[in-house]
Amino acid sequence: MGRAARTSRNILAATALGAGATGAGLAAQRRAVRRLRMRPDPYAGEPFGSLRGRPVPVRAADGTRLYAEIDGEDRTDLAVVFSHGWTLTQDSWHFQRKALRGQARLVFWDQRGHGRSDGGARDDYGLPRLAHDLKDVIDQTVPEDTPVVLVGHSMGGMTTLRFADEYSETLGRKVVGIGLLNTSSGELGSVTLGLPAALARVTQRVLPRALRAVGAGSALIEKVRHLGRDGSVLIEDLIAFGPDASPAAVAFAEQMMAETRMDALIDFFHSMITHDVISDCAHLGGVDTLVISAENDMMTPVGHSLKIASCVPSARLEVIPVAGHMSMLERPAVVTEHLTDLIDRARKG
DSSP states (O other): OOHHHHHHHHHHHHHHHHTTOOTHHHHHHHHHHHHHHHSOOTTTTOOTTOOOOEEEEEEOTTSOEEEEEEEOTTOOSOEEEEEOOTTOOGGGGHHHHHHHTTSSEEEEEEOTTSTTSOOOOGGGOSHHHHHHHHHHHHHHHSOTTOOEEEEEETHHHHHHHHHHHHTGGGBTTTEEEEEEESOOSSOGGGOOTTSOHHHHHHHHHHHHHHHHHHOTTOHHHHHHHHHTHHHHHHHHHHHHSOTTOOHHHHHHHHHHHHTSOHHHHHHHHHHHHHOSOSOOOTTGGGSEEEEEEETTOSSSOHHHHHHHHHHOTTOEEEEESSOOSOHHHHSHHHHHHHHHHHHHHHHHO
């Protein structure tokens, strides 16, 4: 059996297990979870989510309360603003936050419907709104004369791309560097996650509508969601991480997903897969751009980063081997090294 077939089989099996299978299925789930937890773990005992900065309330243009934190508030020479991915929080930058403290003003924020931020109106759960949220975060956490480096992972990278489109006048002036990790400029509806293409298309088309029809806030969905946590951990490991990922990092990512508002989870997913063009990346040529991808990324495969880099001839493209979609948690030293280089170049520039 080939790698693609094995991946498809494992994802389908984990999905069934996460949906509340009984009997033999639950026994298989317990064995799979046990194997995952017995995997060598370089980050066992890592205090994920424990790093905190000064809380800063941010009021979005539509009145939604967003939650941000600042590390190194005394630094006004350079600010780095981090935007996290779908179903994550600002704590997904745990390793980078720890390593980069003291190098610049660091701003971390929870995107609407995630973490400590409020949800706002449900019809605003779309990528265009997130670009405006990022503008509000910058305006309310960074001094006017302080240059900014924007770093975004996954949906946070899409937020950054949309920001570059909406506020292109800031590029090269206020915004002096952009780092895009495991992200996409469009056509996410064609991503199969290792499933057979036909099944992947049906799943992406039907699942968001079905969940919306049942009701994102329904007691039934929330009950099933939390009862299936072991299955969710297995799915997280198979889809979001590369081979041999840290069990502690996988569990932490699943915890962030479990705590994400269900309506935000559903609607942002729908927004991402229905935007054939998230950004044409036309304005990135005017700013120092770093594009990071990962060899085993199934959610935003390497080809999506190649497409972004091809539109920005001056961009640096880095592909991290033996890593999946959560590269900053899987290969934190490598990601931090690339980001440090971007920050240093921005400061010198």
